[in-house]
Amino acid sequence: MPQNVRETILKKRTAVGTIFMVIVLAVWIVWTVTPLLITALSCVKITREAFATPEYGDWKGVLNIFRFQPTLEHFKTLFKVEGFGPYIWHGLVAAFSSSAIAVIMGTLGAYGLSRGRFRMESNISFWIISTRMAPAVVVIVPLYFIFRRLGLLSTIPGLIVAYTTFNLPFALWLIKGFFDDIPVEIEEAAFVDGDTHWDVFRKIAAPLAAPGIVAAFVLCVLFSWNDFLFAAVIGGHAAKTVPVGITELRTTVEVLWGPINSATMILVFPMIFLGILIRKYLIQGLTMGAVRE
């Protein structure tokens, strides 16, 4: 439906209504951006400037947020003194490996589930969806027990397996939705032309579902990179990731706010970028395919 038709139906606007709407949205944007802005600026300030809140009630003092001499001192501390480099590497390796496993197996499985007929199909579906309901802490308790016996605690492979516990069901279910949307007639035409099942999957179905597969991969990376509990309990010492590293910058003796703020920015910025990249599929992904934009 053309945009202008939509507008004539929905919008009989009064000036007051418009102003109210703009104000609410503006307030919401300020509310959304402020925490990120303050922290982003703080990580390039020296500590004294980062802590320069004025007297209570001195509203002009708000400008202190923007008064500073840029410095990269905290990033230096973070990498040279605190040795943060490996944590980023661990996080990337674990996130990408687990996401690759989940998406490859998930794509194959999703295609099979979408096209095949199985006994207990509804039970399989229920199991896949119910994995999304399990809180991370609940999953970690038995995993910790099993991994301790297998010697997988505080290893990168252990972390990869742990991430796959939530990535695989997620990727499987999300990608299945994309295969379900492809009209079967397209594939049937190819069968008539003499293509094998595998050819049809490889040449027709998979390329058509490609946006969904990419979106699933990106979301898997996002969930894994952002994860804290699995990395803290299963990852432990030798497989620390960025979220775990940040929490350790807060010791009982002191809280290293400069490095913490810098590390927070390193943690969030790549994910904001990835999220915006797949923005179209974000809601579909987070609702496991139930709501589409």
Place this chain on the structure above:
Amino acid sequence: MSFYGWMVIPAAFLLVLITVYPFFWMIVMSLLKVATKPGMKSEFVGLANYAGLVKDSLWVKGWVIQAKYVGISMSIEFILGFAIALFLNNLKKGANLVTTIVLIPMMLAPVAVGFLYLYLFNSSFGWYYWFIRSIGILQKGSILGDMSWAMAAIIIVDVWEWTPFMALVFLAGLKKVPLDQLEAAKCDGAPPVRRFLDVTLPNMTSVIVIGVLIRFIDIMRYIDNIFVMTTGGPAGATKTVSYYLFDVAFRFFELGRGAAHGFVLLLVIMFIAMFFVNSMQKKGGQR
């Protein structure tokens, strides 16, 4: 076996190994007193772990705190999310840019969000603390050290991070309301409020249920920002039942009791989720 069967095998096999098998162990563990050191043997204790839960006052209190945290957060997110969705739906220019900015918080690691707010709420140099003191709501003391303010703080953080989710889900629903029905209602002379109640809302039932359901599941899942901001304190004021599980399993290292705790928590979440889904189906909503 058919081609499709073979396609499913690798994923199914791995899924059984990494989800069904641990689930099975969780139930077994909940009946054991699990050994803390590799040399020791775990002993079978029957339902003692479950009985222990009920006797644990922190566990019982955890449910009350969780209910308060979940109930208040989700109500605020629902109302604000709906308002923002309505406004975004009516926005003529820049809707895309505004939406993109609005959705940023939900892509951030909950740990990062915890630290953003820990910094803002700090009593000596946090800007939000300064703001709250300056407008005079708070006279003295700290935010995260006060029992009711700490609860408010973790609610504020959840609202900041997840209201965008509600808003975008509702926005997707609003976009699907059939325009011909709205037009018909308008021609019949229905005022905007009636059109909203009689046309828009009924068409959004399924989207609303899904949004609330997923948000409920997720708020029960994450304990990261509580871990960063309050570690359940002060004096257990923010120790939700999900967070308390972390304490039981990985601070006190009572894995058997942790498994029982986790199993009950999982059952409750599933029970409530099923209730939601059933009520949606009864109302005749479709996916």
